[in-house]
Amino acid sequence: MLLIRCPYCEEERPELEFRNAGEAHVARSPAIAGISDADFEAFFFIRSNPKGVIHERWRHIHGCGRFFNAQRDSVTDKFFKTYKAGEKKPPLPKAATAPVASADVRPAEPSGEPPRRRTTPKGDA
Amino acid sequence: MRRYSVFAIAREAMRGHKGWDEQWSSPEPRPEYDVIIVGAGGHGLATAYYLAKNHGITNIAVLEKGWLGGGNTGRNTTIIRSNYLYDESAGIYDHAVKLWDGLSQDLNYNVMYSPRGVMMLAHNVHDVQVLKRHVHANRLNGIDNEWMTPEQAKAFCPPLNIAKDARYPVVGATLQRRGGTARHDAVAWGYARAASARGVHIIQNCEVTGVKRAANGAVMGVDTTRGFIGAKKVGVVAAGHSSVIMQMADVRMPLESYPLQALVSEPVKPIFPCVVMSNTVHAYISQSDKGELVIGAGTDQYISYSQTGGLHILTHTLDAICEMFPMFTRMKMLRSWGGIVDVTPDRSPILAKTPVPGLYVNCGWGTGGFKATPGSGHVFAHTIAHDEPHKINAGYTLERFRTGRLIDEAAAAAVAH
Structure with missing residues (x-):
């Protein structure tokens, strides 16, 4: 189980208090109805899924309830690092595993991205 | 390849078992092949086998960064079934079930396919409605699946607790009698041996580090830890690492990779006659021929390539197992492990051509790819050989996430995604 530091509570808490909310810094177009199918696909379905440094959103669902971002291997x-929503993506850490597929070609995030609902696959056999 | 038979066993017994061949050869890679398959798991080896057997293409290399069958093929809970909701899913999973039946004879290798029945439990009104809908959809697609009362379920699987005051009361179940299990290692080994016998090169400890493309964008081959290997067609069958390989060819994928865990108990005498799945409380259980209870747990909630996962995921599943099968509460668990599964947004696989000419991808099987191994390899071989999909995998495109023609088992499958 992960230990995650909530940047709002300023405390390290067990993973059970948190809900992962997918890739961070994915910008939703302010005119979502007008974007092309390809742009919508890139926003909604395509993911970096990096082997190495990843930027992801977490929600402290059983704590303060707030969304924040994390940089993890x-x-x-x-x-x-964990950092508050709206803060810039931190520089890549030096000691990280070489980011094999983390070439991030996304545009810079706008401030205050709206939370997206997300389901986690449960597993099948 | 020397065929396995009862006479071969008798002959070797007479002379001290000194005449057995290696099951597959380990040749040095050639500078160029007609087709390269990235990943020597079940799906990749099956693809190579059917390319050689059905399409006459034998100048094939299967490249594997670790050891053969050491990824998800050797880490899954070996469940086979085809009772999915949508027509496309019914098509490919039932194609696989038909190939499982007879696979041992086809490969001359005992894959221990055991159609012992897969039972899925309903615990509430919603489950009853969803599972009954599946029964009807399956029957329209010609797939056997039947509804059972709790008493019938108990008769089919005596360890099941159907008490009315159980924490997770069983209010009904479905049963696919043709579903069951197979020996996962034997599937990889059998396909490897049969493919090798037809001239396919299986090259282990050879990691792909880059995909080389010509000026017109088409694939020229792959860079590996053993040097450049040329090929005009490359099939990526790399499970949890598919998006990593595809990134090397500048294709961004709708995939996320999660750890999925499983565990086995100490071996005991035969006690559990079938496979039981409960999606609502999330527990999958069967008993291997070795006697271990084989239990499948869920995925972790975060992306990881660690091939491990949180202990709370396992205990959550064991809680449910102990509630439904009280006789197992004192069983000791021996081993647990994780594999990295690549999950698509609609929880259906991608088996298709890609925007890069000569590059094909078979990925996104998520948490349930083992059951599809023969069918997946069969239609993917067709896709590579003819440069167009088989009618069974025609819907499993990469473009469906752009066009919106999803195969949305995420919302509808007989699993609690």
């Missing part, structure tokens, strides 16, 4: 699961 997806190979070791070690957190480098």
